[in-house]
Amino acid sequence: xxxxxxxxxxxxxxxxxxxxxxxxxxxxxxxxxxxxxxxxxxxxxxxxxxxxxxxxxxxxxxxxxxxxxxxxxxxxxxxxxxxxxxxxxxxxxxxxxxxxxxxxxxxxxxxxxxxxxxxxxxxxxxxxxxxxxxxxxxxxxxxxxxxxxxxx
Amino acid sequence: xxxxxxxxxxxxxxxxxxxxxxxxxxxxxxxxxxxxxxxxxxxxxxxxxxxxxxxxxxxxxxxxxxxxxxxxxxxxxxxxxxxxxxxxxxxxxxxxxxxxxxxxxxxxxxxxxxxxxxxxxxxxxxxxxxxxxxxxxxxxxxxxxxxxxxxxxxxxxxxxxxxxxxxxxxxxxxxxxxxxxxxxxxxxxxxxxxxxxxxxxxxxxxxxxxxxxxxxxxxxxxxxxxxxxxxxxxxxxxxxxxxxxxxxxxxxxxxxxxxxxxxxxxxxxx
Amino acid sequence: xxxxxxxxxxxxxxxxxxxxxxxxxxxxxxxxxxxxxxxxxxxxxxxxxxxxxxxxxxxxxxxxxxxxxxxxxxxxxxxxxxxxxxxxxxxxxxxxxxxxxxxxxxxxxxxxxxxxxxxxxxxxxxxxxxxxxxxxxxxxxxxxxxxxxxxxxxxxxxxxxxxxxxxxxxxxxxxxxxxxxxxxxxxxxxxxxxxxxxxxxxxxxxxxxxxxxxxxxxxxxxxxxxxxxxxxxxxxxxxxxxxxxxxxxxxxxxxxxxxxxxxxx
Numbered sequence: 042x043x044x045x046x047x048x049x050x051x052x053x054x055x056x057x058x059x060x061x062x063x064x065x066x067x068x069x070x071x072x073x074x075x076x077x078x079x080x081x082x083x084x085x086x087x088x089x090x091x092x093x094x095x096x097x098x099x100x101x102x103x104x105x106x107x108x109x110x111x112x113x114x115x116x117x118x119x120x121x122x123x124x125x126x127x128x129x130x131x132x133x134x135x136x137x138x139x140x141x142x143x144x145x146x147x148x149x150x151x152x153x154x155x156x157x158x159x160x161x162x163x164x165x166x167x168x169x170x171x172x173x174x175x176x177x178x179x180x181x182x183x184x185x186x187x188x189x190x191x192x193x
Numbered sequence: 194x195x196x197x198x199x200x201x202x203x204x205x206x207x208x209x210x211x212x213x214x215x216x217x218x219x220x221x222x223x224x225x226x227x228x229x230x231x232x233x234x235x236x237x238x239x240x241x242x243x244x245x246x247x248x249x250x251x252x253x254x255x256x257x258x259x260x261x262x263x264x265x266x267x268x269x270x271x272x273x274x275x276x277x278x279x280x281x282x283x284x285x286x287x288x289x290x291x292x293x294x295x296x297x298x299x300x301x302x303x304x305x306x307x308x309x310x311x312x313x314x315x316x317x318x319x320x321x322x323x324x325x326x327x328x329x330x331x332x333x334x335x336x337x338x339x340x341x342x343x344x345x346x347x348x349x350x351x352x353x354x355x356x357x358x359x360x361x362x363x364x365x366x367x368x369x370x371x372x373x374x375x376x377x378x379x380x381x382x383x384x385x386x387x388x389x390x391x392x393x394x395x396x397x398x399x400x401x402x403x404x405x406x407x408x409x410x411x412x413x414x415x416x417x418x419x420x421x422x423x424x425x426x427x428x429x430x431x432x433x434x435x436x437x438x439x440x441x442x443x444x445x446x447x448x449x450x451x452x453x454x455x456x457x458x459x460x461x462x463x
Numbered sequence: 464x465x466x467x468x469x470x471x472x473x474x475x476x477x478x479x480x481x482x483x484x485x486x487x488x489x490x491x492x493x494x495x496x497x498x499x500x501x502x503x504x505x506x507x508x509x510x511x512x513x514x515x516x517x518x519x520x521x522x523x524x525x526x527x528x529x530x531x532x533x534x535x536x537x538x539x540x541x542x543x544x545x546x547x548x549x550x551x552x553x554x555x556x557x558x559x560x561x562x563x564x565x566x567x568x569x570x571x572x573x574x575x576x577x578x579x580x581x582x583x584x585x586x587x588x589x590x591x592x593x594x595x596x597x598x599x600x601x602x603x604x605x606x607x608x609x610x611x612x613x614x615x616x617x618x619x620x621x622x623x624x625x626x627x628x629x630x631x632x633x634x635x636x637x638x639x640x641x642x643x644x645x646x647x648x649x650x651x652x653x654x655x656x657x658x659x660x661x662x663x664x665x666x667x668x669x670x671x672x673x674x675x676x677x678x679x680x681x682x683x684x685x686x687x688x689x690x691x692x693x694x695x696x697x698x699x700x701x702x703x704x705x706x707x708x709x710x711x712x713x714x715x716x717x718x719x720x721x722x723x724x725x726x727x728x
Contacts, residue, residue: 044498047511047512047515048511050515050519051511051514051515051518051519053519054514054515054518054519054522054620055514055623056516057522058620058622058623058624058625058626058627059625061626061627061630062622062626062630062669063629065562065626065630065665065668066661068652068656069558069562069629069630069633069655069656069659069665070562070656070659070660070661070664070665085702096660096663098657100573104575105657122542125498183645193686
């Protein structure tokens with residue numbers, strides 16, 4: 042008697058809860074757009090990564106093609122080793138150029154990839170050889186002043 | 194009745210921390226007997242019931258129920274033993290979230306695999322025995338105090354126990370409900386052969402229905418006997434209790450220093 | 464004078480020992496509940512019954528609060544962000560605050576005061592009216608039959624309630640910023656989706672709410688079972704449930720956040 046209506050309400054509650062989790066995963070978290078299970082890993086050495094952080098996007102032509110998964114400091118080369126997890130739908134030539142860029146004047150930093158012209162493609166575990174460091178404001182200003190002084 | 198004793202209590206003692214509650218109680222109850230345990234408030238009557246049901250451990254002595262020493266049983270064995278016991282709590286202690294029917298069916302559903310149709314028949318039989326078959330669909334908060342206790346009684350006989358313990362079954366009942374409960378206790382013992390232990394203050398009502406009476410005072414059995422012996426007893430304690438006299442061996446005044454001294458009168462005189 | 468100080472110190476010591484004793488007692492009870500959960504998992508009907516009381520009856524307060532918290536977040540976030548010209552990030556702000564922190568924490572606080580207090584009061588009253596003792600006399604273990612189903616129902620409800628709270632909040636923020644203020648709808652969702660990560664944000668929020676569910680219901684059933692069997696005893700226990708679980712939720716939240724989001728932007 043009473044039990045069936047109670048069951049109905051509990052069923053409704055559980056459905057609502059599961060639906061909420063689905064909405065969070067798919068609509069808010071956008072789980073379907075980036076699936077880490079189909080990905081490959083590449084690394085790159087940068088002289089200076091500036092303010093780059095783990096989970097920053099890796100973009101090519103403005104489209105997100107991967108994410109930074111790890112940043113380490115190498116004591117052999119004394120530079121930063123950045124590990125990127127790339128969406129396996131997108132492959133890049135081995136002579137691809139990776140640079141650390143900033144979105145807007147003060148926005149977050151990301152890695153921009155500019156594809157090269159090589160025939161062979163980057164595979165899982167490969168290393169990007171051509172990198173360009175983050176722009177550091179002090180160095181930029183210093184270079185500007187130096188150039189100005191040289192002109193005069 | 195010559196059948197063997199169902200419950201034997203020998204030298205039973207219990208103290209709470211260091212305060213003795215019971216001190217060397219000996220009792221014996223046969224099958225189908227209705228026994229009353231009387232005594233003033235706080236004399237350890239309820240403690241005795243808790244010792245019989247194995248809810249607490251005695252400090253000395255033992256309770257033997259159907260040949261088994263209660264406090265030596267493992268937890269599982271104790272739970273098995275408790276299926277042979279029923280207990281009626283002071284205000285019934287019905288499960289407030291279950292209907293009358295479900296209350297009575299509770300033990301059958303928990304402990305047996307009976308089909309629902311048989312449970313229904315059994316529950317209605319038990320409720321019929323207490324005259325409340327028509328109230329099976331009510332919730333406990335819709336019952337009067339007397340009805341709630343009758344439902345609780347039906348619930349405690351659900352699995353046909355050998356013993357029912359009644360903790361103050363008459364408290365707070367009107368005279369009619371009171372004699373209804375009293376007669377039910379007697380009738381269940383006669384027809385089903387259930388041993389009943391009635392812990393109560395209500396001397397007159399219980400003397401009408403019981404076979405034997407124990408008086409407990411200061412943790413020991415102060416007096417015992419059949420209702421007839423008790424009524425005629427000249428022992429001062431029993432006389433005071435049965436006739437409800439204000440002062441006697443059980444004093445009216447809690448022990449205190451002398452009254453004038455308490456009011457500071459003596460100091461002023463000096 | 465020195466005697467007063469001495470007795471005050473003694474008093475503090477007593478209280479400290481008392482609370483440690485209670486903590487031990489509560490932990491033992493928690494283990495006992497876990498050990499005796501077999502019955503409630505075998506007879507899941509018992510848990511479903513309690514799910515109605517802890518979950519379904521908490522829905523309204525969770526839905527309404529979630530909606531309003533989201534609306535306030537949207538409004539405040541928009542006001543602040545537009546000073547820096549970044550009002551397009553308002554979706555990110557709303558979603559991240561809700562999914563990581565406010566969803567699990569506020570839902571747990573509401574759950575403690577709505578369902579936790581009800582669990583404590585119910586078990587406490589059952590004890591005070593000797594229903595638990597009567598059950599024990601009927602050879603039915605009250606911990607397995609009464610406490611464990613309530614515990615599991617609470618543990619199951621909490622993550623669902625937190626998720627519902629977050630979703631309601633996200634849509635509350637949507638209502639204020641997109642429908643009323645006029646932030647672009649596409650921007651709202653896309654900014655949110657690019658910033659909210661499934662594993663780091665949503666999964667961690669979910670894990671948090673599971674922890675909170677265990678903590679709140681464990682406290683609620685313990686306080687109820689441990690309540691002195693009087694009217695003051697039960698009301699005191701109910702108050703303690705709300706106060707203790709609120710403090711534990713906030714403390715636990717700090718610890719979990721430190722573990723989960725350390726080293727991540």
